Amino acid sequence: MRRGLAVVVAHPDDDTFGCAGTVALHAEDPAFSFVLVHATNGEAGEIADGSGATRETLGAVRQEEDRRSWIALGRVPDRHEWLHYPDHGLADVPPHELAARVAGILRESEPEVVITFGPDGVTGHPDHIAIGEATTAAFHRCREEGLPGFRRLIHSAIAQRTLDGWNRQLVEAGKDPMDPTQLYVPRGVPDQTIDVDVDTSDVAPRVLAALREHRTQQGGLQDWSEEQQLEAVSHERGVIAWPEQRRGRGVVRDVFDGLEGQGRPVR
Numbered sequence: 001m002r003r004g005l006a007v008v009v010a011h012p013d014d015d016t017f018g019c020a021g022t023v024a025l026h027a028e029d030p031a032f033s034f035v036l037v038h039a040t041n042g043e044a045g046e047i048a049d050g051s052g053a054t055r056e057t058l059g060a061v062r063q064e065e066d067r068r069s070w071i072a073l074g075r076v077p078d079r080h081e082w083l084h085y086p087d088h089g090l091a092d093v094p095p096h097e098l099a100a101r102v103a104g105i106l107r108e109s110e111p112e113v114v115i116t117f118g119p120d121g122v123t124g125h126p127d128h129i130a131i132g133e134a135t136t137a138a139f140h141r142c143r144e145e146g147l148p149g150f151r152r153l154i155h156s157a158i159a160q161r162t163l164d165g166w167n168r169q170l171v172e173a174g175k176d177p178m179d180p181t182q183l184y185v186p187r188g189v190p191d192q193t194i195d196v197d198v199d200t201s202d203v204a205p206r207v208l209a210a211l212r213e214h215r216t217q218q219g220g221l222q223d224w225s226e227e228q229q230l231e232a233v234s235h236e237r238g239v240i241a242w243p244e245q246r247r248g249r250g251v252v253r254d255v256f257d258g259l260e261g262q263g264r265p266v267r
């Protein structure tokens with residue numbers, strides 16, 4: 001079966017956090033293809049000390065960091081599109097325009113699986129929520145057009161138990177726990193709503209190498225030991241937004257699990 005994956009996110013590094021481990025696990029799979037879409041260049045983001053970037057150069061620097069991150073991971077996207085919308089401005093883009101841009105790319109790539117943000121935006125970031133809504137709309141539009149592919153839509157998510165574990169570690173280290181009611185702070189979804197739980201521990205060092213290429217964005221990692229960082233990238237989880245899931249039917253361990261036998265043959 002053809003295993004096409006499209007990942008649609010707001011900022012450079014959203015992709016690394018959301019799906020790098022899944023991509024690494026399929027790196028040697030000849031049936032796997034990978035399309036990546038970034039809605040912004042991330043020019044309004046953090047500039048870590050010593051990264052050398054300035055507010056003027058940050059967008060270009062982060063695009064380059066993102067390209068390097070996939071090289072460090074060992075599997076670069078087959079197609080990588082940048083929509084160049086303003087960072088921190090996605091919520092101001094007309095939703096139908098954003099959805100049309102994403103749908104245009106998805107139509108050309110006909111992925112089996114699409115990953116984007118859900119309504120919580122993982123951190124509540126309005127850019128994440130906006131691109132998640134637009135991509136969800138684009139997925140359904142393509143599916144309703146009867147195009148091949150479009151078998152599963154996944155919203156990236158953090159399980160509540162994972163967030164609780166991180167907060168325990170922070171408190172034990174004498175730091176403040178993260179408050180998920182605050183903007184830009186990770187938030188969890190109820191454990192029982194997680195449908196996808198990919199164990200990426202075998203490729204965690206590669207994911208960490210990819211994350212470290214985002215040199216302008218290293219502020220948040222400093223509170224974590226190497227072991228804790230590896231642990232944090234040892235699972236990628238999500239909620240299956242389509243097709244509708246029956247609760248209690250268990251989780252899939254790979255984004256393509258359960259789609260075998262019904263997909264298109266590899267061309």
Ligand SMILES: [Zn+2]
Pocket residue numbers: 010011014125128
């Ligand atoms: Zn982001």
